[in-house]
Amino acid sequence: MSAVLVIEDDDRIRLSLLLALEEEGYSAAGAPTAEEGLAAQRAEPADTVLVDLMLPGIDGFECIRQLRRTDDVPIVVISARDDTHDIVAALEAGADDYLVKPVAVKELTARLRALRRRGRTVAPDAVPVLRFGELEVSPEAGEVLLAGQRVPVTRTEFQLLCELADHPGRVLSRQQLLQRVWGYDGGDERLVDVHVGRLRQKIEADSSAPKHLVTVRGLGYKLAR
Amino acid sequence: MSAVLVIEDDDRIRLSLLLALEEEGYSAAGAPTAEEGLAAQRAEPADTVLVDLMLPGIDGFECIRQLRRTDDVPIVVISARDDTHDIVAALEAGADDYLVKPVAVKELTARLRALRRRGRTVAPDAVPVLRFGELEVSPEAGEVLLAGQRVPVTRTEFQLLCELADHPGRVLSRQQLLQRVWGYDGGDERLVDVHVGRLRQKIEADSSAPKHLVTVRGLGYKLAR
DNA sequence: CAGCAATGTGACAGTTGCGTGACACTCCGG
DNA sequence: CCGGAGTGTCACGCAACTGTCACATTGCTG
Numbered sequence: 001m002s003a004v005l006v007i008e009d010d011d012r013i014r015l016s017l018l019l020a021l022e023e024e025g026y027s028a029a030g031a032p033t034a035e036e037g038l039a040a041q042r043a044e045p046a047d048t049v050l051v052d053l054m055l056p057g058i059d060g061f062e063c064i065r066q067l068r069r070t071d072d073v074p075i076v077v078i079s080a081r082d083d084t085h086d087i088v089a090a091l092e093a094g095a096d097d098y099l100v101k102p103v104a105v106k107e108l109t110a111r112l113r114a115l116r117r118r119g120r121t122v123a124p125d126a127v128p129v130l131r132f133g134e135l136e137v138s139p140e141a142g143e144v145l146l147a148g149q150r151v152p153v154t155r156t157e158f159q160l161l162c163e164l165a166d167h168p169g170r171v172l173s174r175q176q177l178l179q180r181v182w183g184y185d186g187g188d189e190r191l192v193d194v195h196v197g198r199l200r201q202k203i204e205a206d207s208s209a210p211k212h213l214v215t216v217r218g219l220g221y222k223l224a225r
Numbered sequence: 226m227s228a229v230l231v232i233e234d235d236d237r238i239r240l241s242l243l244l245a246l247e248e249e250g251y252s253a254a255g256a257p258t259a260e261e262g263l264a265a266q267r268a269e270p271a272d273t274v275l276v277d278l279m280l281p282g283i284d285g286f287e288c289i290r291q292l293r294r295t296d297d298v299p300i301v302v303i304s305a306r307d308d309t310h311d312i313v314a315a316l317e318a319g320a321d322d323y324l325v326k327p328v329a330v331k332e333l334t335a336r337l338r339a340l341r342r343r344g345r346t347v348a349p350d351a352v353p354v355l356r357f358g359e360l361e362v363s364p365e366a367g368e369v370l371l372a373g374q375r376v377p378v379t380r381t382e383f384q385l386l387c388e389l390a391d392h393p394g395r396v397l398s399r400q401q402l403l404q405r406v407w408g409y410d411g412g413d414e415r416l417v418d419v420h421v422g423r424l425r426q427k428i429e430a431d432s433s434a435p436k437h438l439v440t441v442r443g444l445g446y447k448l449a450r
Numbered sequence: 451c452a453g454c455a456a457t458g459t460g461a462c463a464g465t466t467g468c469g470t471g472a473c474a475c476t477c478c479g480g
Numbered sequence: 481c482c483g484g485a486g487t488g489t490c491a492c493g494c495a496a497c498t499g500t501c502a503c504a505t506t507g508c509t510g
Contacts, residue, residue: 074343084329091335096343097322104309110316118299118321118343154486169352171367190468191488197469208469216367217467217496218380379497380467415457416499422458433458442456442507 003027005046007037020105034058053079061093068094074115130165137165157199164223173220228252230271232262245330259283267373268359278304286318293319299340355390362390382424389448398445
């Protein structure tokens with residue numbers, strides 16, 4: 001779930017935004033001034049910050065700059081002023097998007113999703129699931145899902161699949177697979193074929209026309225995106 | 226320097242955008258239809274794509290979806306329609322921002338900068354690709370794409386193509402190719418001709434007037450950019 | 451423009467690579 | 481001790497690929 005912080009001095013607008021966001025499934029918090037907003041973000045960082053430009057005390061531009069000094073969170077400006085100068089200034093200050101009041105909640109949430117899609121969250125240790133269309137491989141959980149359905153695979157098949165999934169779109173030769181999955185240095189390459197065949201029976205709708213686990217004749221196998 | 230592709234059917238608007246962007250220091254290219262735009266992006270990827278929603282033939286929404294299938298490039302919609310439905314639909318299709326005509330160039334460039342600032346960290350292990358206009362060769366993935374379409378080639382053809390692609394624009398003699406692709410030290414040079422011929426049937430629109438895989442009479446073959 | 455060398459191309463037979471079913475063996479849990 | 485699941489080996493057959501050749505075509509050169 002996504003947490004949003006709304007910094008906006010007009011109580012009516014702030015509350016209605018909070019309400020609308022919660023209805024859309026966000027967890028929303030509000031602050032009536034930049035000072036309180038900055039404090040709230042320090043205390044409990046949201047995933048996205050909405051900020052008005054016309055604020056008492058520290059104004060919106062300064063608020064954005066201060067946020068940006070320590071935080072990479074996506075910032076969306078919500079302002080009554082539809083003026084190129086303000087828009088440019090806000091974006092230059094570090095905002096990611098700029099909406100003019102009154103805002104359509106649907107548009108706002110669509111823009112939040114777009115922003116989040118492109119988020120620079122660098123999550124270094126997050127590789128819980130490898131996705132290939134409707135095929136999901138989760139090395140951690142040791143399971144394979146096809147269209148959300150759990151597919152029973154054997155240990156060898158699973159390791160083979162993981163090895164291929166670790167290098168999406170890359171061709172691995174039979175020798176490489178023998179080496180990495182079985183630990184063999186050389187050996188009968190047909191072994192790989194057999195296991196690939198068995199795996200296909202399980203994860204391909206039509207195992208004679210594989211969509212994911214693809215043969216590259218003369219080179220090896222790959223898992224296509 | 227940043228390269229921008231503008232997909233917009235109205236000549237006046239497209240040209241004035243291109244002009245304005247170039248004045249701002251961008252390198253800008255234009256396309257009047259989605260089809261041409263998609264081809265241009267495949268042939269020579271820009272860093273950002275601007276797209277109109279009302280296009281003849283393939284419309285803007287579909288254009289965005291097709292771009293998104295293979296490309297992570299930031300997409301900004303420029304549309305005459307200021308309608309929440311359109312905005313949401315465009316963003317859901319994969320666009321990153323939406324501007325309503327007439328656009329202020331200063332705002333556009335500010336948004337481009339904001340978008341670029343937040344640029345998505347490149348896909349973890351993108352498969353390297355050698356590009357020759359609309360022809361793409363990916364040695365790692367063991368595949369050849371022509372105008373974004375997968376072209377089936379045999380192992381020998383593929384290795385031949387890779388060898389040529391490794392030395393873009395450089396002429397390789399038949400002997401060199403025999404040596405590097407087949408491992409032969411001397412041998413029938415006609416063998417190379419035959420495979421080049423077969424390859425041309427697959428990757429050249431008109432195999433009697435090759436654009437990529439070019440004969441250099443008396444010397445050998447080269448892959449032209 | 452004739453002649454020649456270089457290159458393009460279609461056909462074909464031998465070969466290779468791959469998928470698959472059958473089977474034996476091992477490893478466990480009951 | 482038995483039975484079932486998982487694994488590795490083998491052999492067979494099909495489809496795809498390869499290399500060779502003969503012949504057509506192209507482009508130089510004198």
